[in-house]
Amino acid sequence: MNWLSQNVDQVVELTLTHLRLSIPPILLSLLLAIAIGYLAHRQRLARGPLLTLTGLLYAVPSLPLLIMIPVVFGTPLRSDATMIIALTIYGVALLVRSAADAFGSVDRSVHETANAVGFSAWARFWRVELPLAGPVLLAGLRVVTVSTVSLVTVGAVIGIQSLGTLFTDGFQRGIQSEILTGVVLTILVGYLLDAACVWSGRLLMPWTRAGAVRGAAR
Amino acid sequence: MTLFFDAFDWLADPAHWSGPSGIQQRIVEHLAITGAVVLIAAALALPLGIVVGHTRRGRGTVVALTSGVRAIPTLGMLTILALNLGIGLTAPVIALVVLAIPPLLAGAYAGIESVSPEAVDASRGIGMTEWELVSRVEIPLALPVIVGGLRSATLQVVATATLAAYVADAGLGRFLFSGLKQREYSEMLGGALLVAALALVLEAMLALVQRLFTTVPSQAGRP
Numbered sequence: 001m002n003w004l005s006q007n008v009d010q011v012v013e014l015t016l017t018h019l020r021l022s023i024p025p026i027l028l029s030l031l032l033a034i035a036i037g038y039l040a041h042r043q044r045l046a047r048g049p050l051l052t053l054t055g056l057l058y059a060v061p062s063l064p065l066l067i068m069i070p071v072v073f074g075t076p077l078r079s080d081a082t083m084i085i086a087l088t089i090y091g092v093a094l095l096v097r098s099a100a101d102a103f104g105s106v107d108r109s110v111h112e113t114a115n116a117v118g119f120s121a122w123a124r125f126w127r128v129e130l131p132l133a134g135p136v137l138l139a140g141l142r143v144v145t146v147s148t149v150s151l152v153t154v155g156a157v158i159g160i161q162s163l164g165t166l167f168t169d170g171f172q173r174g175i176q177s178e179i180l181t182g183v184v185l186t187i188l189v190g191y192l193l194d195a196a197c198v199w200s201g202r203l204l205m206p207w208t209r210a211g212a213v214r215g216a217a218r
Numbered sequence: 219m220t221l222f223f224d225a226f227d228w229l230a231d232p233a234h235w236s237g238p239s240g241i242q243q244r245i246v247e248h249l250a251i252t253g254a255v256v257l258i259a260a261a262l263a264l265p266l267g268i269v270v271g272h273t274r275r276g277r278g279t280v281v282a283l284t285s286g287v288r289a290i291p292t293l294g295m296l297t298i299l300a301l302n303l304g305i306g307l308t309a310p311v312i313a314l315v316v317l318a319i320p321p322l323l324a325g326a327y328a329g330i331e332s333v334s335p336e337a338v339d340a341s342r343g344i345g346m347t348e349w350e351l352v353s354r355v356e357i358p359l360a361l362p363v364i365v366g367g368l369r370s371a372t373l374q375v376v377a378t379a380t381l382a383a384y385v386a387d388a389g390l391g392r393f394l395f396s397g398l399k400q401r402e403y404s405e406m407l408g409g410a411l412l413v414a415a416l417a418l419v420l421e422a423m424l425a426l427v428q429r430l431f432t433t434v435p436s437q438a439g440r441p
Contacts, residue, residue: 059421061377063394064410071221071407146289153291157384158398164293171297171385179301183294190289 003177011166015185018162021152022193024084026145029091034137036092037099038125051097058093062154065089078159087151091144098140102133135208138201142194149190153182163189224404225411234408239392241412248389248416252376255311259318259371264364267326271360272352280327284320292317292378300385310382317378318371325367329360362432369424376420380413390416 004011036054040047060068065086067077075081106129114124153164166182169175201208228234235241270276292313299309333356341355357364383391393409396402 060414064413067410150291167294167297179298186291187289
């Protein structure tokens with residue numbers, strides 16, 4: 001671990017870069033998946049095509065996706081924007097189905113009760129449907145979080161800096177401890193952000209216990 | 219968007235399709251790596267998953283192990299293996315097998331576990347041995363879920379096999395890396411389109427296979 005002690009500054013900087021690349025797509029894909037998932041849930045006709053399309057997006061391998069994005073969106077190949085767009089697409093692809101299912105799992109009678117006591121569609125969404133779909137959404141978000149943190153590293157092979165840079169640099173220079181440092185830190189960042197998801201879930205949905213969330217994840 | 223046309227021009231050039239590093243050869247390599255990896259991983263994971271699902275023992279360990287493996291970044295595993303095993307196919311094959319095991323294992327034990335206790339009791343009641351119970355009742359009923367695991371494993375492997383080209387001279391990923399090195403965006407994009415098309419075709423085919431297995435009357439297996 002001699003390598004680590006001599007390169008602490010670089011490692012800290014790459015970890016921060018990694019966080020800067022991971023957090024925006026996680027949040028963006030949550031927002032987009034809620035919107036698309038709700039649409040798929042409300043519009044029966046849109047459900048099939050929307051879910052198929054997002055499923056297909058997920059089947060596109062990450063490295064080719066990173067290369068296609070600059071052509072479609074006009075971002076530079078080695079840029080944060082390219083990475084964030086690619087990871088948002090993956091996150092949405094992973095989350096839309098669970099979002100649609102989450103809204104679908106809200107009991108019809110709850111829906112009708114909310115209408116009967118005079119909720120507008122807007123208020124019903126924010127104060128009834130979204131909170132009730134919350135635990136399932138959280139379970140999906142946790143999967144997206146861990147996979148996003150791991151996928152960020154792939155960008156290193158085309159020159160997008162992150163903890164993955166420690167893999168490519170360590171490989172080229174033959175420094176095993178550099179790669180190991182990257183692996184350990186990537187896993188650590190994944191756990192950290194996963195824990196942040198769980199804690200914000202408890203904060204925003206105080207009525208759920210950890211057990212209930214785990215049950216929803218199955 | 220003109221870049222897309224350049225990429226199609228690159229793909230349309232017959233000179234790029236033939237030869238030892240032509241597109242045709244790279245597709246064969248890519249599929250061969252994927253097939254070999256899925257076979258090895260299935261040989262390891264399916265029996266273990268079936269035993270865990272049948273005996274209901276060791277489930278916690280298997281779940282902890284698979285979620286642990288899922289958290290490891292594949293590129294990290296690949297580079298560290300390549301550093302120790304040298305340039306070539308050994309490192310990517312091992313990394314990809316490790317990647318393919320969790321979905322296969324999960325499909326196998328979840329499938330077997332989802333077989334209804336009534337069906338299991340009835341089979342024992344008519345005098346089936348444990349082996350007959352597993353091979354003639356549990357596995358057939360679990361097949362749709364097992365095939366589902368096989369589908370997601372294959373997709374992950376065919377996608378990630380692109381990274382194999384980073385440490386070995388094999389597979390469609392070569393076009394991405396050589397295009398990147400020579401600043402030939404059309405080659406890079408053409409390669410990217412090929413991998414994406416291959417993954418989508420495989421996904422469609424496997425979805426069809428899964429549907430075929432699901433139409434087998436499997437409702438008895440639903441809890």
